[in-house]
Amino acid sequence: MTVYPSDIYGFLGPNGSGKTTTLRILCGILLPDRGEVSVLGQNPASQRGLLRQRINILPESHGFYGWMLAGEYLRFFGRLYGLNLTDTDCRMHLQQVGLDSADRRPIRTFSRGMKQRVGIARALLNDPEILFLDEPTNGLDPKGRRDIHDLLLSLNREKGMTIIISTHILDDVERLCNRIAILHDKKIQYEGTLLEEPAEKARTKSGLESTYIACTEKGKQQ
Amino acid sequence: MKLMTLIRKECIEDIFSSRGAALYLVGCGVLSVFSLLLVSNTELSLLDNAQAVYMMAGIIMSLALLISVIRGSDGFAGERDRETLELLLITPVSAVDIGIAKLMGTFVSWLIIFLLSIPYLWAVGSTGQNLWPAFIYIFIAGSFLVLIFGGFMLGLSARMKTFKEVLSIGLTLFLLSASPVILGPSLRQSGIGRLIDHVNPFGSALNMIDSVVVDSQNISFQLPHLATLTICTIFALCFLYATTRRVEL
Amino acid sequence: MKKSFFPDLIFITAIILLFPAHCPAAGNGSVHVNLQRPAGTLTMGDTPVFSGTVTNMGTKTSQGLVVYLSLVSLKTGKEHPVDLEDWSAQKAVRINRLAPGETNRQEWSMRLIQAGRFGIALTVVDPLENRPIISDLVHFDVQQKATVSSARILPVAAGEPLLLIVIFALFQWRRIRSRRE
Numbered sequence A: 001m002t003v004y005p006s007d008i009y010g011f012l013g014p015n016g017s018g019k020t021t022t023l024r025i026l027c028g029i030l031l032p033d034r035g036e037v038s039v040l041g042q043n044p045a046s047q048r049g050l051l052r053q054r055i056n057i058l059p060e061s062h063g064f065y066g067w068m069l070a071g072e073y074l075r076f077f078g079r080l081y082g083l084n085l086t087d088t089d090c091r092m093h094l095q096q097v098g099l100d101s102a103d104r105r106p107i108r109t110f111s112r113g114m115k116q117r118v119g120i121a122r123a124l125l126n127d128p129e130i131l132f133l134d135e136p137t138n139g140l141d142p143k144g145r146r147d148i149h150d151l152l153l154s155l156n157r158e159k160g161m162t163i164i165i166s167t168h169i170l171d172d173v174e175r176l177c178n179r180i181a182i183l184h185d186k187k188i189q190y191e192g193t194l195l196e197e198p199a200e201k202a203r204t205k206s207g208l209e210s211t212y213i214a215c216t217e218k219g220k221q222q
Numbered sequence B: 001m002k003l004m005t006l007i008r009k010e011c012i013e014d015i016f017s018s019r020g021a022a023l024y025l026v027g028c029g030v031l032s033v034f035s036l037l038l039v040s041n042t043e044l045s046l047l048d049n050a051q052a053v054y055m056m057a058g059i060i061m062s063l064a065l066l067i068s069v070i071r072g073s074d075g076f077a078g079e080r081d082r083e084t085l086e087l088l089l090i091t092p093v094s095a096v097d098i099g100i101a102k103l104m105g106t107f108v109s110w111l112i113i114f115l116l117s118i119p120y121l122w123a124v125g126s127t128g129q130n131l132w133p134a135f136i137y138i139f140i141a142g143s144f145l146v147l148i149f150g151g152f153m154l155g156l157s158a159r160m161k162t163f164k165e166v167l168s169i170g171l172t173l174f175l176l177s178a179s180p181v182i183l184g185p186s187l188r189q190s191g192i193g194r195l196i197d198h199v200n201p202f203g204s205a206l207n208m209i210d211s212v213v214v215d216s217q218n219i220s221f222q223l224p225h226l227a228t229l230t231i232c233t234i235f236a237l238c239f240l241y242a243t244t245r246r247v248e249l
Numbered sequence C: 001m002k003k004s005f006f007p008d009l010i011f012i013t014a015i016i017l018l019f020p021a022h023c024p025a026a027g028n029g030s031v032h033v034n035l036q037r038p039a040g041t042l043t044m045g046d047t048p049v050f051s052g053t054v055t056n057m058g059t060k061t062s063q064g065l066v067v068y069l070s071l072v073s074l075k076t077g078k079e080h081p082v083d084l085e086d087w088s089a090q091k092a093v094r095i096n097r098l099a100p101g102e103t104n105r106q107e108w109s110m111r112l113i114q115a116g117r118f119g120i121a122l123t124v125v126d127p128l129e130n131r132p133i134i135s136d137l138v139h140f141d142v143q144q145k146a147t148v149s150s151a152r153i154l155p156v157a158a159g160e161p162l163l164l165i166v167i168f169a170l171f172q173w174r175r176i177r178s179r180r181e
Helices: A019-027 A048-052 A070-080 A087-096 A112-123 A142-159 A170-176 A198-221 B002-016 B018-040 B049-081 B085-089 B095-125 B131-159 B163-183 B191-199 B201-214 B219-244 C006-018 C150-180
Strands: A008-012 A055-058 A130-134 A162-167 A179-184 A187-193 C031-036 C049-056 C062-073 C080-082 C092-098 C103-109 C116-125 C138-143
Touching (some): A008 A142, A008 A170, A019 A055, A019 A130, A019 A162, A055 A112, A087 A112, A142 A162, A162 A170, B002 B018, B018 B049, B018 C150, B049 B085, B049 B095, B049 B131, B049 B201, B085 B095, B095 B219, B131 B163, B163 B201, B191 B201, B191 B219, B201 B219, C049 C062, C049 C092, C062 C103, C092 C103
Parallel strands (some): A008 A162, A055 A130, A130 A162
Antiparallel strands (some): A179 A187, C049 C103, C062 C080, C062 C092, C062 C116, C116 C138
């Protein structure tokens, strides 16, 4: 699996196919049993400190310190990245993900969608070169999903941020990704590009759907 | 700055969470009940001040041990259960730093318990002997116990998956450590009892306080106890370092 | 009011039973043991020092003598031996060798943890003798002193948990207020 700079890379696969494990290995949280991993030219297992300053992740199921206020939460993680965020900075980061005037609310009072947005705001704190997102639109309403899609596209266009999205929601992939990999049975069954032209794009969903089903069915037959 | 941020978070979490508040209130409640027993029970009310201070010191040491076991077990395993560990592990902070911050958080909890216990110690021991040495030695002994048991439990917590697993081991350890004291003086006089008393940090801490407060013995008598506590602390901190060098989910 | 001697008689009998080989202070003729109480009034919490001497009056050297204190409570009607566990860290002494005419002096420090009337004696056991040698019973009174005062304890025991609750409530209130600002 190869991801190029400024890619929005879709990482697809059914539940239990190893998507989350792969992302954790790429972030250096888990050690691979075998094989080689290189992220931004560095080994995530041995050069964790340096690498983590340049990447960030939104895990699929991530808890929160519910007693913290949203602004306090961002300030806490900001400090861990060496940033001294002011109240204005925190408000700005929350506004970016559509959470206006929520910085003084305790996170335990947030809905699931709001928590997901706080999580995304946290993942963007260190302005990462590579952003790993594990099921980023989980728990979001349609407008919320659209807002997050727009945010990710603008980050990619304006800052050239490389984004790796692990999901099984094909609509997210279709709207966001230029390249994809389909994982099944802990193996990459397909890796390729999604077409950009509108005429082709109209066909892409059905094309992507059939590719996805073919890959996952193939795995089952094997 | 990063380490201080983590320590600050541990302390604030302790104060603002219901768990932290409950722990301090329970600690205060236990000390209050014991103090009231001292004045309401005729036999206990005739106890010598030093003896009353020593008995209270035993309760304070048990609280220190309990805090270490609970907070140590919760350290990594609790964060893992609450799914917040992954977020900490992906930051540029090393897991060793996270472990140190959590140990410092436990130490601050002990400091709060110690400060809360000072008025009780004064109330039962101000007209007796050795109150000031009692303050000093209770603080020293409690600090050692927190570093030993807190460090060991945090190390286990880094390697084991759930809070419940670690806590069950911690509570067993708590009972084993306190067993020579529970068994009473006669069994402690036996060869094995004496050996356990010498290697058991909890026993050493209590013996040291007994020796200072009740028997008014000077520091030279405390050196074997201090040696046991220091060796156990070094082992516990090495264990914590070794287990947190690589923390996985 | 005339005091009955009957309890004292019982106690003297108890002492004789407790120390079956009770002998006069002069001992059996070869070893002499003596115990002196400190002067003045004794009060709970005091740590008086009793002075004990063991003298070899015989012509042979005594070896391996064990010297220990025995304490009895002489409260009328409730006479009983007292466990020295909390009274003294120094419970027994071994004298390796005591030459003829030689005197061994020991200071026995006690911590008075209970009020009442007490008797204390020093016993010497010579491994070559059949009977222990016991000093005269030294009587002393310990004046009561309230060690644990309710005037100090009650405010702390009741006040501190309440204070803690108030402090936690204040913390929470400040936090809620800061959210609203």
